[in-house]
Amino acid sequence: xxxxxxxxxxxxxxxxxxxxxxxxxxxxxxxxxxxxxxxxxxxxxxxxxxxxxxxxxxxxxxxxxxxxxxxxxxxxxxxxxxxxxxxxxxxxxxxxxxxxxxxxxxxxxxxxxxxxxxxxxxxxxxxxxxxxxxxxxxxxxxxxxxxxxxxxxxxxxxxxxxxxxxxxxxxxxxxxxxxxxxxxxxxxxxxxxxxxxxxxxxxxxxxxxxxxxxxxxxxxxxxxxxxxxxxxxxxxxxxxxxxxxxxxxxxxxxxxxxxxxxxxxxxxxxxxxxxxxxxxxxx
Amino acid sequence: xxxxxxxxxxxxxxxxxxxxxxxxxxxxxxxxxxxxxxxxxxxxxxxxxxxxxxxxxxxxxxxxxxxxxxxxxxxxxxxxxxxxxxxxxxxxxxxxxxxxxxxxxxxxxxxxxxxxxxxxxxxxxxxxxxxxxxxxxxxxxxxxxxxxxxxxxxxxxxxxxxxxxxxxxxxxxxxxxxxxxxxxxxxxxxxxxxxxxxxxxxxxxxxxxxxxxxxxxxxxxxxxxxxxxxxxxxxxxxxxxxxxxxxxxxxxxxxxxxxxxxxxxxxxxxxxxxxxxxxxxxxxxxxxxxxxxxxxxxxxxxxxxxxxxxxxxxxxxxxxxxxxxxxxxxxxxxxxxxxxxxxxxxxxxxxxxxxxxxxxxxxxxxxxxxxxxxxxxxxxxxxxxxxxxxxxxxxxxxxxxxxxxxxxxxxxxxxxxxxxxxxxxxxxxxxxxxxxxxxxxxxxxxxxxxxxxxxxxxxxxxxxxxxxxxxxxxxxxxxxxxxx
Numbered sequence: 001x002x003x004x005x006x007x008x009x010x011x012x013x014x015x016x017x018x019x020x021x022x023x024x025x026x027x028x029x030x031x032x033x034x035x036x037x038x039x040x041x042x043x044x045x046x047x048x049x050x051x052x053x054x055x056x057x058x059x060x061x062x063x064x065x066x067x068x069x070x071x072x073x074x075x076x077x078x079x080x081x082x083x084x085x086x087x088x089x090x091x092x093x094x095x096x097x098x099x100x101x102x103x104x105x106x107x108x109x110x111x112x113x114x115x116x117x118x119x120x121x122x123x124x125x126x127x128x129x130x131x132x133x134x135x136x137x138x139x140x141x142x143x144x145x146x147x148x149x150x151x152x153x154x155x156x157x158x159x160x161x162x163x164x165x166x167x168x169x170x171x172x173x174x175x176x177x178x179x180x181x182x183x184x185x186x187x188x189x190x191x192x193x194x195x196x197x198x199x200x201x202x203x204x205x206x207x208x209x210x211x212x213x214x215x216x217x218x219x220x221x222x223x224x225x226x227x228x229x230x231x232x233x234x235x236x237x238x239x240x241x242x243x244x245x246x247x248x249x250x251x252x253x254x255x256x257x258x259x260x261x262x263x264x265x266x267x268x269x270x271x272x273x274x275x276x277x278x279x280x281x282x283x
Numbered sequence: 284x285x286x287x288x289x290x291x292x293x294x295x296x297x298x299x300x301x302x303x304x305x306x307x308x309x310x311x312x313x314x315x316x317x318x319x320x321x322x323x324x325x326x327x328x329x330x331x332x333x334x335x336x337x338x339x340x341x342x343x344x345x346x347x348x349x350x351x352x353x354x355x356x357x358x359x360x361x362x363x364x365x366x367x368x369x370x371x372x373x374x375x376x377x378x379x380x381x382x383x384x385x386x387x388x389x390x391x392x393x394x395x396x397x398x399x400x401x402x403x404x405x406x407x408x409x410x411x412x413x414x415x416x417x418x419x420x421x422x423x424x425x426x427x428x429x430x431x432x433x434x435x436x437x438x439x440x441x442x443x444x445x446x447x448x449x450x451x452x453x454x455x456x457x458x459x460x461x462x463x464x465x466x467x468x469x470x471x472x473x474x475x476x477x478x479x480x481x482x483x484x485x486x487x488x489x490x491x492x493x494x495x496x497x498x499x500x501x502x503x504x505x506x507x508x509x510x511x512x513x514x515x516x517x518x519x520x521x522x523x524x525x526x527x528x529x530x531x532x533x534x535x536x537x538x539x540x541x542x543x544x545x546x547x548x549x550x551x552x553x554x555x556x557x558x559x560x561x562x563x564x565x566x567x568x569x570x571x572x573x574x575x576x577x578x579x580x581x582x583x584x585x586x587x588x589x590x591x592x593x594x595x596x597x598x599x600x601x602x603x604x605x606x607x608x609x610x611x612x613x614x615x616x617x618x619x620x621x622x623x624x625x626x627x628x629x630x631x632x633x634x635x636x637x638x639x640x641x642x643x644x645x646x647x648x649x650x651x652x653x654x655x656x657x658x659x660x661x662x663x664x665x666x667x668x669x670x671x672x673x674x675x676x677x678x679x680x681x682x683x684x685x686x687x688x689x690x691x692x693x694x695x696x697x698x699x700x701x702x703x704x705x706x707x708x709x710x711x712x713x714x715x716x717x718x719x720x721x722x723x724x725x726x727x728x729x730x731x732x733x734x735x736x737x738x739x740x741x742x743x744x745x746x747x748x749x750x751x752x753x754x755x756x757x758x759x760x761x762x763x764x765x766x767x
Contacts (some may be wrong), residue, residue, distance in 0.1 A: 015738060021729065040758040051641040116721075132501075137652070137653065138657070139653075139656045139657065139660045140656050140660070143660045143663050160582050162653065164653055164657075165653050165656055165657050165660070168630065168631075168657060168661075169630055169661075169664075170630055170657060170661040170663075170664050171660065173667070173668070174660055174663065174664060175668060
C-alpha cells in the first residue's frame with residue numbers, strides 16, 4: 001500500500017506523510033477531524049486537512065508556548081487556555097504545582113473527545129482536578145472575563161475557519177481586559193515564511209501591540225508546520241520576557257524538558273532580519 | 284399549465300441557451316466573455332456566459348410573453364399579488380413607478396416625511412404634490428416611527444382629493460405602522476395604498492414576522508429582493524393588487540427602465556424567489572434567532588440598547604421586525620455614526636449604517652455564529668475603550684418641515700447658490716441627506732431653518748456622509764430665487 005497524507009503549505013508547496021492507517025474521520029459542527037497513524041511522525045491530528053499536532057514533534061510547540069511565560073513569571077496561578085483541544089498545552093501547565101486553576105475553552109468538544117481517545121500522549125492531563133473545560137467560542141468566553149487571569153495562552157488554529165475570531169483586534173482587546181495587572185498573553189503567531197501565513201502574523205502583531213506595553217515575538221523550529229519556522233507572541237502588562245526572566249527559580253523547579261531551557265528562552269527572542277523587517281512593517 | 288415554485292424559468296432558459304451553443308452575432312460584444320479576458324477572469328466565465336441580450340427564447344423585459352412572464356407569475360404567486368414585475372433598476376424605480384402609476388402631475392399623495400429620497404424624487408419626476416403626515420418620534424432613541432392612524436385620518440379628511448397614500452413599512456430600523464387599518468381607511472376614501480416595502484421582503488415568507496402589504500390588501504408594493512431576499516444588488520420586484528392595471532403599470536415602468544434588462548439580475552430574482560418560496564420559513568426562523576441572540580448579548584454589555592418588540596405601542600409602533608438589529612448608542616456618549624466608523628476602521632466590521640444615535644447591523648442567512656461573536660466582542664471593546672459622557676450629544680433627529688412649494692416646482696425653479704450657513708429662511712431647491720439611510724433632512728420646496736442648518740453641521744461633524752447637493756462638499760445649497 002502506498003497511502004500518503006498531503007497538506008498544502010502554500011499554493012505551490014506541499015508536505016506529505018506516509019500513512020499506515022486512517023484511524024478516525026468525522027465532520028463535527030465546526031470542522032472535519034481526522035487522525036492518521038503515520039510511519040515517521042506517529043499519530044497525527046488534522047482539522048480541515050491541516051496538521052494540528054503530531055506525536056513526534058508536539059513537544060517543541062507545547063514546551064515553547066508554556067515554559068516561556070512560566071519562566072518569565074513563575075508565580076502564575078490562574079491560567080486561561082483558548083483552543084488547545086489536543087490537551088498538550090494543559091499537560092505542560094499541570095506540571096507546575098504552583099498553578100491553582102486552569103480554564104480551557106475549546107469551541108469543538110468533538111476534538112477533545114477524539115484526542116482523549118487517540119492521542120493520550122497530549123490529552124491525558126485534561127482530567128487534572130485543576131482543569132475546567134468550557135466548550136464554547138473563545139471570543140465569547142473572554143469577553144465575559146475581567147481582571148481574572150495571570151496568563152492567557154491562545155493555542156488556536158489558523159486565522160481562517162473556526163479560529164478566525166482569535167486573530168482579531170476585538171479578541172486581543174478583550175484578552176487585555178480579562179488579564180490582571182501582571183497579566184501575560186501568549187499566542188500562536190503563525191509563520192513568517194510563506195506569504196499568506198506572514199500576513200496573518202503581521203495582522204496579529206499589529207493588533208496586540210496596540211493594547212500591551214510589552215509586545216515581543218519569539219520563534220521555534222517545528223518540522224511539521226508550514227516552512228518549519230514558527231513564531232509565538234508574548235504580550236504583557238508588566239513583565240519583560242528577557243529582563244524579568246527568572247532562570248534560577250525556573251531551574252529550581254527541576255522540570256525535565258526536551259526542547260526548552262532558559263538559555264534557549266533568551267535566544268528564541270533573537271529574530272532573523274527578515275522577520276524583524278516584517279514586524280516593523282506590521283506597525 | 285400551472286408552474287411550480289420549484290421552477291426558475293429564466294435560469295432554465297439561460298441553461299438551455301448555453302447548452303445549445305448558439306453562435307452570438309448580437310450584443311453584448313464581449314461574446315460570452317471571450318472578448319474581455321480580464322473581466323471574465325475577474326467575474327468568472329459562467330457569469331459572463333449568462334450576460335446576454337433579449338431574444339426570443341429568453342423573452343424581453345419590456346414586453347414579457349414567455350419565460351420572464353412565467354417568472355413574474357411565479358413571483359406574483361409567491362408574494363400573493365395579482366402581478367409582479369421584475370425590475371433591474373433597484374427599488375428606487377419601483378417606488379417611482381408606484382407614485383407615477385397612482386398620481387399625475389398636480390395630484391396629491393399622502394406620505395410620511397421620513398421616506399427614502401426615491402419617493403420624493405418620484406414627486407419631482409411626476410409633479411405629484413406631497414401631503415406629509417408627521418411620523419411619530421421616539422425622542423429617547425431619536426428615531427422616526429410609523430404613521431399614527433389619527434394623523435392619517437386627519438390628512439385624508441383635509442385632503443379628500445388625494446389619490447393615494449404611501450406607507451414606508453417597515454422603516455429602516457424595523458418599525459411597522461398599522462398597515463391593515465391604514466389600508467382599510469384609505470380604501471374607504473377611494474385612495475390607493477402604496478407600500479415602500481424595501482426592508483420587508485422577508486415578511487412574505489415567515490409567519491413570525493409582521494404583516495406584509497399584499498396580505499392586508501394594499502394596492503402596490505416595492506420589494507427590495509436584493510436586501511433580505513438574497514438576489515443581486517439592484518434587482519427588485521414591484522407588486523400590484525386589486526384594480527391596478529398591469530398594462531398601465533408596465534407602461535409607466537417602461538418610461539424610465541432600460542430596454543436591455545440584465546439577465547444576471549433577472550435570473551437572480553428568479554432563483555431567489557424560488558429559494559424563499561421553498562425555504563423562507565426556515566431561513567428567516569434562523570435569521571430571527573441569530574438577531575435575537577445578538578440583541579440579548581449586546582444588551583448585556585451596557586451602554587447599548589438593542590430594541591425590539593417592547594417598543595410596540597399599538598399605533599406608531601404597531602409591530603417590530605425582529606430580524607433587524609438596530610442598536611441605540613447614545614447612552615454610551617457616542618453617535619451611531621462614530622460607532623459605525625470605529626467598527627470599520629479598527630475592527631474590519633462593516634455594518635449597514637449609523638445615524639446620530641443608532642446603528643443597524645444587517646443580519647441574514649449568510650451570517651455565521653463566529654461573525655456575530657466578533658460583532659458583539661467589538662461592540663464590547665468600543666464600550667470599554669471609547670465611552671464618554673452622553674450629555675453633549677444631540678437628542679432629537681426628526682425636524683418637521685415647512686413645505687412652501689411642491690418638490691417639482693422647487694427643483695425646476697430659477698435658483699441661486701448660497702452658503703448653507705447663510706441659507707436660513709430660504710426655500711431649498713435640492714436635497715440634503717445622510718446616506719445611508721437616505722432620508723432627506725431637507726427636500727426641494729422646504730423652508731431651511733437654523734435648526735436644520737445646525738443639524739446638518741452636527742451630522743457633518745460626527746462624520747456622516749452627506750449627499751444631495753450639487754456642491755459635493757455640501758457647503759453651498761441651491762435655493763429658489765426670490766422675487767426682487
